[in-house]
Amino acid sequence: MTDWRGVAAENRDDLDEEANVLLRARSRRLLGELLRPHRRAIALLVALIVVANAAGLAIPYLVKVGIDTGIPAGTRTLLLIVAAILGCAVTQALTRQAFLRFSGQIGQETLLELRRRVFKQFQRLSPAFHEKYTSGRVISRLTSDVEAIAELVAGGFDGLITAVLTLFGTAVMLLVLDVRLGLVALAPFPVLFLMARWFRRASLVTYRRSREAVAGVIVHFVESMTGIRAAQTFRREDRNQEIFEELDERYRAANLAGMRLIALFQPGVKLLGNVTIAAVLVYGGWLAIHGEVTVGVLAAFLLYLRQFYEPMQEISQFYNTLQSAGAALEKLSGVLEERPGVPEPLVPVALPAARGEVVFRDVRFHYHPDVPVLHRLDLVIPAGQTVAVVGATGAGKTTLAKLIARFYDPVTGAITLDGVDLRDLAEDELRRAVVMVTQENYLFGGSVADNIRFGRPSASTAEVEAAAAAVGVRGFVSSLDGETGKRGARMSAGQRQLVAFARVFLADPAVLILDEATSSLDVPSERLVQRALRTVLTGRTALIIAHRLSTVEIADRVLVIDGGRVVEDGPPGELIAASGRYAGLHQAWLESLT
Numbered sequence: 207m208t209d210w211r212g213v214a215a216e217n218r219d220d221l222d223e224e225a226n227v228l229l230r231a232r233s234r235r236l237l238g239e240l241l242r243p244h245r246r247a248i249a250l251l252v253a254l255i256v257v258a259n260a261a262g263l264a265i266p267y268l269v270k271v272g273i274d275t276g277i278p279a280g281t282r283t284l285l286l287i288v289a290a291i292l293g294c295a296v297t298q299a300l301t302r303q304a305f306l307r308f309s310g311q312i313g314q315e316t317l318l319e320l321r322r323r324v325f326k327q328f329q330r331l332s333p334a335f336h337e338k339y340t341s342g343r344v345i346s347r348l349t350s351d352v353e354a355i356a357e358l359v360a361g362g363f364d365g366l367i368t369a370v371l372t373l374f375g376t377a378v379m380l381l382v383l384d385v386r387l388g389l390v391a392l393a394p395f396p397v398l399f400l401m402a403r404w405f406r407r408a409s410l411v412t413y414r415r416s417r418e419a420v421a422g423v424i425v426h427f428v429e430s431m432t433g434i435r436a437a438q439t440f441r442r443e444d445r446n447q448e449i450f451e452e453l454d455e456r457y458r459a460a461n462l463a464g465m466r467l468i469a470l471f472q473p474g475v476k477l478l479g480n481v482t483i484a485a486v487l488v489y490g491g492w493l494a495i496h497g498e499v500t501v502g503v504l505a506a507f508l509l510y511l512r513q514f515y516e517p518m519q520e521i522s523q524f525y526n527t528l529q530s531a532g533a534a535l536e537k538l539s540g541v542l543e544e545r546p547g548v549p550e551p552l553v554p555v556a557l558p559a560a561r562g563e564v565v566f567r568d569v570r571f572h573y574h575p576d577v578p579v580l581h582r583l584d585l586v587i588p589a590g591q592t593v594a595v596v597g598a599t600g601a602g603k604t605t606l607a608k609l610i611a612r613f614y615d616p617v618t619g620a621i622t623l624d625g626v627d628l629r630d631l632a633e634d635e636l637r638r639a640v641v642m643v644t645q646e647n648y649l650f651g652g653s654v655a656d657n658i659r660f661g662r663p664s665a666s667t668a669e670v671e672a673a674a675a676a677v678g679v680r681g682f683v684s685s686l687d688g689e690t691g692k693r694g695a696r697m698s699a700g701q702r703q704l705v706a707f708a709r710v711f712l713a714d715p716a717v718l719i720l721d722e723a724t725s726s727l728d729v730p731s732e733r734l735v736q737r738a739l740r741t742v743l744t745g746r747t748a749l750i751i752a753h754r755l756s757t758v759e760i761a762d763r764v765l766v767i768d769g770g771r772v773v774e775d776g777p778p779g780e781l782i783a784a785s786g787r788y789a790g791l792h793q794a795w796l797e798s799l800t
């Protein structure tokens with residue numbers, strides 16, 4: 207099971223400032239790419255919110271005019287001012303409604319594009335990436351991280367834009383009404399700025415920890431549920447529960463730390479606002495008593511001050527959402543900028559009708575630089591030949607298969623298909639020509655026919671039925687429309703393997719790789735699969751990696767691999783007669799049968 211402590215490695219607290227700058231730049235670049243198609247709509251949104259805020263800012267000023275001018279002038283003037291106030295209120299409501307409708311549409315389209323990009327990227331990245339990046343982290347990226355950004359898109363930007371426009375608009379109106387009172391009202395602003403700056407920096411660290419913690423919870427949950435049979439078999443439930451509770455506690459503590467920050471920031475802003483209002487009321491009242499300002503000006507000031515400090519509460523909530531979304535955006539942008547370990551060629555070479563000749567030329571490969579796996583391997587597999595590869599565990603057999611399927615590229619040397627370097631083939635061309643079948647063939651949710659059609663989605667019903675009949679699937683299912691169950695749980699290992707062979711038969715590749723394809727089968731199932739295998743291998747190049755030598759019997763040629771080198775090469779009968787390593791393996795296999 208994956209060590210959950212490694213999950214936090216993505217965003218460590220000790221990232222230096224330069225790394226933080228790079229992370230933020232990468233996140234802004236991704237956000238800019240997502241919003242760029244909506245530039246005109248965003249301009250309309252800005253116009254709507256400006257109009258809405260202008261209408262809101264006009265109301266306190268009209269109240270001042272109503273008190274100072276409307277009341278002395280009489281009922282008609284006062285009613286006109288009241289009508290103007292109502293007009294501003296209606297304008298604010300309508301523009302606000304339009305803003306929310308359009309911003310919601312843009313937000314959902316942006317999230318749709320983000321999810322599409324993330325899913326496409328995870329499919330594009332090579333198996334080497336997915337061997338390091340756990341399924342729990344993949345799920346976390348597409349669920350909790352996207353949801354964090356959804357919260358920001360749904361209401362965060364709206365609150366921020368409104369708050370910023372209100373703050374600056376209110377500050378201007380305060381100074382326009384009366385400079386002296388305006389300076390008193392704005393005097394606490396530097397303190398307010400420092401408080402906001404502290405909150406932003408502190409919440410950034412907190413929400414990075416929160417995203418790391420929730421990723422840990424998801425990773426452990428997914429792995430525990432995926433391996434539930436092993437957990438129950440080895441009575442691992444209590445230990446899994448302990449680990450989950452520890453991770454859950456870390457997530458709770460991270461969220462609680464964020465709440466503590468809000469508990470300090472929001473009441474602090476409220477206190478500062480109320481103290482300012484009291485100061486303005488005292489000073490403004492003294493000026494009004496001495497006739498230096500009107501009662502209407504003082505009333506407008508108090509209304510504007512409420513508008514000035516209320517947005518700070520919204521900004522704190524926005525920071526709450528922004529930091530969570532920012533941490534999520536950093537992770538998503540990192541995934542989206544991840545380059546495939548096996549990149550597409552800049553100028554791909556066409557291979558319309560592959561014959562299936564595979565050649566290794568001076569190939570060296572390692573997963574880790576200090577642990578070589580293949581040593582300057584030279585190998586020619588003619589088109590149509592069935593080659594069995596045997597050897598001890600760790601000898602390099604599966605690595606051969608992964609290189610031919612181009613899950614990895616060789617460190618040095620080249621692998622060619624019909625004379626074309628695999629690195630020069632477009633991925634679609636390569637996948638049509640080379641198919642790999644393992645002992646753990648994955649069956650997707652759906653019918654048997656759907657899983658067979660996975661080999662060629664455009665295949666007709668007749669073609670699917672023909673493939674099923676060819677490999678013997680019809681022998682154990684009454685209808686191809688029957689459900690396979692979760693991961694093929696309703697089928698035996700041999701039946702799942704036959705469905706995988708039907709996929710291959712339908713896909714009709716030039717090269718077929720079988721990696722331990724019968725190692726987990728019982729003898730009756732293995733015999734059934736062997737019969738299907740002979741059908742599938744007809745007319746194509748095949749590389750069979752097997753521990754069970756019963757599979758090797760159908761091979762034209764056997765390679766014995768040891769320490770990343772071919773130590774024996776020849777037809778099975780000749781190698782048995784030569785009394786070498788393969789002969790020893792074959793004898794041991796015969797003795798195991800008795």
